[in-house]
Amino acid sequence: VCNHTSVSMRDWAAVALTSLAKHAIKSKTSMDAKSQQEMIISSLLALCSIPHIQVRRRQLDCVMSLMQTDGSFLLSTSWPNVIQIISAIIDNDTGCELSLVRQGYLGLRLVSSDFLQSIPFDCISGLVEAISRYSKQNTDQNISLSALTLLVKINFSLSFSSQIFQWTISDFVYRKMEAVGNDASEAVWMVLYTCLSESCVDSRFAVRKSACQTLLQTVTAHGHALRSAAWHNVIWQIMIPLLDKVRSQTRCASTEKSNGELIMHHSRDTEQKQWTETCIHTLSAISKIFNSQRKSLLALNDFGAVWEAFLGYLDWAACYENAELSLSAIRSYQEVLLGKISSQTLNVNSHEKSNGSESTIDVVAPELPQAQWVESWKVWLRISRGLARQGCAAMASSVNAETKSTSSTPRMNSSTSSLASLAPGVYVPGPSHLTAILHIFPPLFDKVAKSITIDDLKYESLPAVLESMMNVPIPSEQAPFVLPSSSTHLTPTQEALLEAVKIVFVECTISGTSLRSAIPDQIRLLLKFASMATQRISPNKVAPGGQKSY
16 A cells, blocks of 8 residues: 555555554564564565655654664664665665655664664674665765765774864674674675775765775774785775776866856866876875785785786876876875885874874885885886876977977077967976986885896986986976075986986996996986086977976
8 A cells, every 4th residue: 555656545554554563563462572573674674665755754764763762672683674774765776865865864873873782793784885875875965975984983993083073983893793703704894895995986076085085094994804815805806996997087087167056176176187186095095005004915925916006007197197196196106115104094003193203203014025126116117207208298299389380480589488389288297296206216226226137227228217307398387496406506306317327326336236337328328417417598498388498
């Protein structure tokens, strides 16, 4: 009758059924408690197949009433159906009614706050999945964001503090996990990580950002609870697919400005810009996970493949034609390579809050195997070569545009603005990008100097890369802020380049080294730099937008 075509008939039938359920739960019968509750909850569960909003509202009202008045008497066998009723409100195919979504979420919060200790352990995964459904619904974004917070509150003994609020969850979930064994407990962690990773690629920017931060905090704080086999699944089933999805969305995101009701900052007013920031957050988060959980990851049999795969994403992002993403990827590459764990990450992992001078202390992660250092060296060469190629391509594009726009007799006294007619969107790596990647060179080369071949130091390889980086022009908007050193009169990029050449030259002159035959190539590079120092800057050495080539 609850599915009758008449509105009044449906409503009266729903009222009758829910009223019977409320009274029957308290009645004394010859049935055992398990069978009695199963009959009552099953009748309410059957209403999930009815699409009418009023009937579903009556259903939720009844479930909320049962939990508020008789929740402490519900048996463990009844909770899976209760959670399923609340979860079934979210229908991603046909859409969700706002009032039902809000009412259902209140039910989840009630279960989470008052009855978490009553729920059997095998229901926790179902509860996590139910909350995840609410985080992915598109009806109310505030509920989506709140559900992400609830995921942490439900599943972990986690302390989180801020100036606004503070909560502390007891350790009963851990006690349950210890009682059921590692396999069952790791299954719960996997469900949670999977749900969070799915929200990391949500269509809404705010939800993606919150999910990424939550995933970082969760894995960093509780990754030690996973064994090597579970970590293998986390990497290959969650982290790598997440990076694939984020990279794909970043590449194909729309560049049209948003026409939504909310006013967006110009740096986030297109899908492409928003997905770029999501990519930044994701790479930064996974870099921190690689550092904080380095010991667990090193125990993997295929750590080499894991390392190579992650560096591949950093390589792509570092050479992506977006200044913010490129610089962030270079810094993430430096962080994961040198194994520095920030004090903030350490605090989350240890449940302690340091202050004063302790907050500036860096904790170094376990040392990388030599094979991974060599792989990192190859990635450094690819990133450096890619940045230099982008700068030189922009320079050539500017010169070609200038040549086409001038007469057959070029004017030698043309101003820099006359060469600014470059196609919009052409990207030139700034000095900060080049300096950042060059600062990685000294510690990296120190690790691989005994493992690389002479071919890596021949002029066609490393010296050619360094020469190309020297020729990358400085963007005009950054030129006023690139101040040369008062002692050497060199820019930070130039100083870093010369320091790299010096380090290589010293290594080549060590007695007994196999790299001695590369000395002529290093001298040739220094002669190139010397010839640049004696050249006069001409108008044709101006890069896009009035960018001078220093």
